[in-house]
Amino acid sequence: MLQRELTREQVKQLGEQVLANMEAAIVERGYGYFSDGFVFNIRVEQNKLVSDVQGSQVYHVTIDLGSFASSSCTCPYARLCKHIAATFFQAYSVFENPRAFMNKLHEPRPLAFTSSILAPAYKSNPRARKNLAQPTVGGAALAPESSIGEWWQFLTKWTRNLPAAMEASRASTELFSSYENALGIASSWPDDLAQLFSVHATLFHLHLLQAFATDYRHSQWTGDLTQTAERLVEYLEGTLYDLDAERLWRDRRSHLQASYEKLKNWKHQDVTHLYGLLAYRLIWTELLTQPGWVDEELEALESCLRDPALPAAKREQYAWLRGHFSVLRREDDEALRVWLRSVRLPLSFYMPYLKEFARNQEWQRCLAWINRIGPLIGRSEASEYRLVSAIWREALISLNRMDEYGAGLKRFLPASYHDYAAHLYQQGEYRAWIDLQMTFQGLPLGAADQPKRERAIEEKEPHLLIPMLVRDINRLIEERNRTGYREAVKLLKKVRACFQKSNQQERWEQYIDRLAAKYSRLRAFQEELRRGNLHL
Known part of the structure; x- marks a missing residue:
């Protein structure tokens, strides 16, 4: 019985950790799983709350009561997931009303900085589909000793009817189903080879999605197609993040060489959509890292840019891609000069670099970039703002520059509205706090303690x-x-x-x-x- 294994105070503290460390959308999904009765076998073992949660399959959840950020789940999502949230609600419901907790969920609050927020959204698990029947084409399966070229030939045959199915049905569902089933091809292969196949399968389906959007949708990306592209890139990031590059170089050098020959042409595809650009960055940061290959790619891009007949759209594309190599060479100003000229690149384009700098604790570099892209931060969505502001706060703390915090929040308006309002109030800058409310009167106040703040100001400076x-x-x-x-x-x-x-x-x-x-x-x-x- 959880009443004997946990205390009300432990559960309340756990709730504070959920609010500080998890996105509202993920917590909401977890509440739905809890409400539908998908949590079972919940118990406490060695200061850990463990359970099983029914999702697309049964996932095992472990919530670390001493270090919530270290909690884990066996699902593909690498960060604190909806199954962890569902388990929390199951425990919380023993002592408190979960609906009351949900009322707190959407109150503005900063995201706590932990290493987990820098991790890719999805983790690589080449064994996840081991029990599935291996996909075949014409009755023939793909052998582990097959070449990179044979992988792409197989995938081309595998998806020959996919565009028509996407046009006839829900495109995003059909494509992602094809992608997930294709990963089963390598489920029995050695892990490093299965991960490399996953990279190619992801890029193949991302390219197919781009072609579908162009051929069938007249280059218009619907919400579903955009979400599918985003998820494919997140899976690619997770696979490359977990890739055993050292083992690949030792045991699969020919596969890597073939991957380079295949993927070096990626720059010529229409990657003007954000996800193509992100995929290119990931390939050249995590996979095609041989100095000679990097030099060849850089020379190829510069050769393209020297072509006076190059169309303007292609010139911009190659210049964007060239900027990535400037960053690799630590020529950040050159890359930012090119990228910031375009209004088409959103904050999410810059986030992989900021996360990489934070992983390496290059805090000075983080602050330099954040100062340059300040206007983008101010116009960003709430989830993006929370992530970049968590990195920014950690950089300020690490460099002992928290005296810049207030000025930075002001520069990041309107996205920083709630954080800046809280800062002004805490600093006793009541006139500036009132001015902020008056200037951004269209924004909801959101803070539960707003009446308390107004009463305090009424007492001091009515x-x-x-x-x-x-x-x-x-x-x-x-x-x-x-x-x-x-x-x-x-x-x-x-x-x-x-x-x-x-x-x-x-x-x-x-x-x-x-x-x-x-x-x-x-x-x-x-x-x-x-x-x-x-x-x-």
């Missing part, structure tokens, strides 16, 4: 709150309904208290007289004023 309260009062009155009038009257009482605490009773009387006169035709509003004893 006059600062008046403009913000007046703004909200005007907005409520303009809604032209009884509910809005009642809420406006509540705020008017706060305004009156602020004027009184500021010894500005006369200004209050002038304000309420003008307000009542301005809206004299709104009978319902006048009634609410009288009920609140605010005006005759």
